[in-house]
Amino acid sequence: MDQSSLQLGQIFLFVAVGFALPALGMILLAWVLQLALGYHRPNAIKNQPYECGMKPMQEALVQFDVRYYLYAILFILFDIEIIFIIPWLLATDSIPRLLIGPDAVNQLIATGQMAELMKLKMIGPIEISMFLVILVVGLVYAWKKGALEWE
Amino acid sequence: MFSNGDEIFKISRLTIVWLAGIFTIVWMVCWALGIALPMLLTQQLGDKAALTNEILRAATPVIAILVFIPINAMFMVLIERRALALWTVRKGPNRVGPDGNFQTAADAVKLLLKEDITPTGADAVMHTFAPILFFAPSVFGAVPLLAAVTNNHPLFRVLNLPTGIFFVLAAGALPVVALVMAGWASNNKYSLVGGLRSAAQAISYEIPLVLSLITVCLMAGTLDLVKITEQQAGGILNWNLLGGGALTGLNNALAGGGAKALATSYFMGPISYVCAGLLVISLIISFWLYLTGACAEINRIPFDLPEAESELVSGYNTEYSGMKFAIFFLAEFTNLFIVSSITTVMFLGGGDNPIPPYILNNIPGIPQMVAAIRDSYFCSTLHIINPETFFATLWVIAKVYGLVIFAVLIRGTLPRFRIDQLMAFGWKRLIPLSLIVFIIVVFAREFVICHG
Numbered sequence: 196m197d198q199s200s201l202q203l204g205q206i207f208l209f210v211a212v213g214f215a216l217p218a219l220g221m222i223l224l225a226w227v228l229q230l231a232l233g234y235h236r237p238n239a240i241k242n243q244p245y246e247c248g249m250k251p252m253q254e255a256l257v258q259f260d261v262r263y264y265l266y267a268i269l270f271i272l273f274d275i276e277i278i279f280i281i282p283w284l285l286a287t288d289s290i291p292r293l294l295i296g297p298d299a300v301n302q303l304i305a306t307g308q309m310a311e312l313m314k315l316k317m318i319g320p321i322e323i324s325m326f327l328v329i330l331v332v333g334l335v336y337a338w339k340k341g342a343l344e345w346e
Numbered sequence: 347m348f349s350n351g352d353e354i355f356k357i358s359r360l361t362i363v364w365l366a367g368i369f370t371i372v373w374m375v376c377w378a379l380g381i382a383l384p385m386l387l388t389q390q391l392g393d394k395a396a397l398t399n400e401i402l403r404a405a406t407p408v409i410a411i412l413v414f415i416p417i418n419a420m421f422m423v424l425i426e427r428r429a430l431a432l433w434t435v436r437k438g439p440n441r442v443g444p445d446g447n448f449q450t451a452a453d454a455v456k457l458l459l460k461e462d463i464t465p466t467g468a469d470a471v472m473h474t475f476a477p478i479l480f481f482a483p484s485v486f487g488a489v490p491l492l493a494a495v496t497n498n499h500p501l502f503r504v505l506n507l508p509t510g511i512f513f514v515l516a517a518g519a520l521p522v523v524a525l526v527m528a529g530w531a532s533n534n535k536y537s538l539v540g541g542l543r544s545a546a547q548a549i550s551y552e553i554p555l556v557l558s559l560i561t562v563c564l565m566a567g568t569l570d571l572v573k574i575t576e577q578q579a580g581g582i583l584n585w586n587l588l589g590g591g592a593l594t595g596l597n598n599a600l601a602g603g604g605a606k607a608l609a610t611s612y613f614m615g616p617i618s619y620v621c622a623g624l625l626v627i628s629l630i631i632s633f634w635l636y637l638t639g640a641c642a643e644i645n646r647i648p649f650d651l652p653e654a655e656s657e658l659v660s661g662y663n664t665e666y667s668g669m670k671f672a673i674f675f676l677a678e679f680t681n682l683f684i685v686s687s688i689t690t691v692m693f694l695g696g697g698d699n700p701i702p703p704y705i706l707n708n709i710p711g712i713p714q715m716v717a718a719i720r721d722s723y724f725c726s727t728l729h730i731i732n733p734e735t736f737f738a739t740l741w742v743i744a745k746v747y748g749l750v751i752f753a754v755l756i757r758g759t760l761p762r763f764r765i766d767q768l769m770a771f772g773w774k775r776l777i778p779l780s781l782i783v784f785i786i787v788v789f790a791r792e793f794v795i796c797h798g
Contacts, residue, residue, distance in 0.1 A: 205404045205505045206489060212408050213485030216415075217478045217673045225458055225669035234461055242466045244534040245664055257535060263546050266769070270549040273777070277556050281512065284564045309613060313792065320788045327785060334777070343773045345766035 265342050269334075276330050280323065287319035294318070353432045356445055360428060363447070364421040365743065372414045380406035381729050407492055407504050411485060419679040420450040426754045433758035460668035465533055468665065472531035477666070477673035480524035484680040487517025491684065494571040494691045495742045496735065510571040511559055514688060518643065521677070522548040525652065525662050528674075532665035540661025543765060544652035547642055550772035551649070555639025557780040558632040561787050562692050565590030565629070565796055571691055577797045578695040581702025584797070585695040587633050590787075591796035592625035601704045611795045621790040628783045628790070633693045635780050640685040642772070644678060646753060648760040651768055686749035687742075694745050697738025 229235040244251050291300050294315060303312045337343060380403050387395035424439065424447070431438030439449035464470050490513050493506040507513050522545050529541020565586060566574045578584050583597040595611020603610075612618035642649035653661030663674050690696060699706060707713055716733055724730040763771065 201400055201404050202505050205408070206486070206507075208405065208408050209411075209486040209489050209505075210482070212412060213482035214478060216412060216485065217481040217676075221458075221669050221673055222462075222474060222478070225460075225462055228459060229461055229668075232459075234459075236461075237463065239466070242463060244465045244467065244532070245659065246535070247659065251534075256530070256533070256538065259538070259542055263542055266546050266550060266773075269773075270553065273553045277553070277560060280560055281563075281569070284560065284567070285569070287564075288567055313614075316792045317789075320792060323788055324785055327781060331778075331781060338774070343770065345769045 262345060269337060269342065272330065272333060276327075279326070283319070283323050283326075287323070290319045291315035353428075353438075357425070357428050357432060360445060360447060361425060361747070364424070365747065368414070368417050368421060369743065371417065372410050375413050376406050376410045377730060379409055385729075407496075411488070411492070415485070415680055416454070416676065418683060419676045420454060422679045422683065422750060423453070423675075424450045425751070426757070429751060429754045430758050433755065454672070457672040458669060462668045462670065463665075465665045467533040469531040469533075472527050473665075474670065476524045476528035476531060477670045477677070478524075479527065480521050481673050481677040481680075483517040483520040484677050484684060487514055487520075488684050488687070490514055490571045491687050491691060494575045494696055495687055495746075496739070506570070506572050508570050510569045510574070511563060511688075511692070512569050514571075514684075515556055515559070518681075518684075519548075519552065521681070528666070529662040532662070534665050536658045536660075537662050537664050540652045540658045540664070543658075544645060544662060547645075547649060547651055547768060547772075550769060551639045551642035551776070554635045554772070554776040554780040555643060557777075557784055558635040558639065559688075559692060561629070561632045561780075561784050562586050562590055564784075564787060565592075565625075565791060567797075575691055575696035575698075579698050581698070581705075582695070582700040583702065585693065585698070585700075586629060587693040587695075588629065589622060589626035589796075590629045590791075592622040592629075592791075592794050594797055595622075595795065597702065601702065612793075613795065614793050618793045621793040624786055624790045625794065625796075628787050629693075631779065631783050632787075633689075635776060635783070636689060636693070638776065640689070641753065641756065642768075644681040644685055646682065647757040648762050649768065650762060651765055682750060682753060683746065686746045686753070689749055690742060690745040697735070697742045699737065699741060 246252070291312065300312070300315075303309075384395070384399035384402055387399060427449075428438040428446070430436075439446035442449045442452045464473055489505055490507045490510045493504040494510075496504055525544040525548075526541045529537040529539070529544075532538070562574070563569055566577055568574065574586070577591065578586060581597060582588065583593040583600075584591060595608055598607035598611065599605070601607075612622060614621075641647075645652050652658075653663065658664070663671055666674060716737075719725055719731060719736070720733045722731075725733060
């Protein structure tokens with residue numbers, strides 16, 4: 196058996212154990228114990244939802260505030276941003292080498308032409324800051340519109 | 347400072363006894379399954395045992411985690427209660443066993459034997475599945491961390507994912523679903539509000555949290571947690587907490603490289619020194635942002651709005667009793683442990699000794715001690731102790747539990763936020779701050795050669 200299939204098996208094992216430990220090892224065990232020892236005796240009063248000692252007034256699944264959706268939409272904006280940043284951060288260090296080739300970059304370092312090198316190195320940061328500026332404009336707009344107020 | 351000095355001694359004793367107990371048990375299980383049994387099988391069967399051995403070694407970390415999680419949570423609950431009692435000048439649990447040492451073990455038995463109540467009108471399937479889904483990510487989310495905190499022990503096959511921290515974060519986003527599920531399925535208004543609050547809070551604080559980790563990944567140039575740990579080796583100046591490798595040049599200079607090492611790392615002269623200073627400040631802010639975001643992600647005080655007992659009874663777990671409640675509890679403490687491990691690996695150098703090797707190796711006695719351990723029978727024949735990873739593991743344990751106790755200290759000293767303050771703090775303060783730090787790091791790192 197090769198290494199990659201062992202590793203795949205291991206991660207599968209981790210996921211399976213993650214679900215099996217609470218499901219089988221704990222909840223099922225507790226169920227079996229309470230059925231076997233006979234202390235599972237539900238009744239209407241005991242099963243009532245708890246509302247500080249009062250009898251529950253209406254449906255529990257009430258309509259909730261629209262603000263939660265607002266935050267969720269804003270969150271998606273930033274979450275996607277982070278997903279775009281990750282490939283950028285893995286690629287940014289190789290931009291000078293991709294543009295002029297590794298030999299030319301080494302030659303620039305060897306001859307001490309740091310200003311030339313910095314011009315190439317700045318391409319990645321400038322790209323990502325343009326991307327972030329667009330996002331920040333979005334955040335500022337939401338802020339000004341009052342989407343971040345929880346009144 | 348403390349009015350009950352005796353308590354400090356008792357807490358230290360309790361911590362040492364429990365930690366020694368936990369890690370001896372876990373290590374004995376690992377050793378028996380992953381080292382002793384394969385050695386025995388190879389002796390008896392020869393080459394035929396190769397496949398079995400591989401499978402045993404791959405299964406060892408999983409079994410170790412199974413053993414570790416319950417006893418670790420017991421210890422963490424106990425230390426939290428004792429430490430809170432110390433800081434609020436009360437008596438902690440002190441009845442069950444010597445000094446209350448077995449209090450949480452007794453609690454676990456009690457929770458296992460409690461009746462399991464499903465309230466009227468609740469969605470029984472969702473109600474049962476929510477704690478399972480809450481718990482599962484804390485097991486498989488920790489997979490890449492495991493490779494980093496065990497320092498690549500040569501005798502185990504611990505999975506190392508190249509996506510590392512990304513996988514941890516993806517798994518860390520799952521419990522939110524479980525909390526909303528628990529709140530929705532309970533047929534209780536308090537639970538519903540608690541679940542929704544936890545969702546709103548978790549998604550708000552996830553952005554600064556992820557951005558601060560991304561900043562560290564940017565400094566490291568990789569997402570692989572093992573590589574990030576390896577880069578930070580060599581003393582406190584190399585840790586990501588202090589500039590993410592911006593001080594590596596200084597470290598090399600102190601190690602004997604002199605002015606030449608400084609000139610290599612800080613190749614632009616004064617601009618580079620300024621940028622290195624900016625990086626140090628930025629990464630310390632990042633560390634603080636991560637701690638704040640992590641506190642909010644795992645619903646700890648001061649961000650425990652979802653289970654604010656003064657307003658929402660107990661939030662999303664109001665209707666849970668017995669073992670299902672215990673699983674929520676267990677997963678919460680496991681998450682605290684995982685968050686501390688991420689902090690240790692990403693910022694505090696993993697298993698790295700804060701004293702750099704060029705000082706450490708000059709202290710008389712230390713190289714001889716390591717050599718003596720390496721040559722001993724336990725180490726060379728039985729492989730009970732591996733000198734490459736033994737001290738590193740001790741450092742990991744010290745750092746992780748230090749952060750856990752720091753989280754307890756926060757809980758003991760800070761009041762709870764109000765929900766509008768919480769959202770305003772997250773969106774109007776932390777997110778802009780994390781974006782600014784990110785931009786500073788993006789530009790400043792180009793002027794310094796880091797981790798070189």
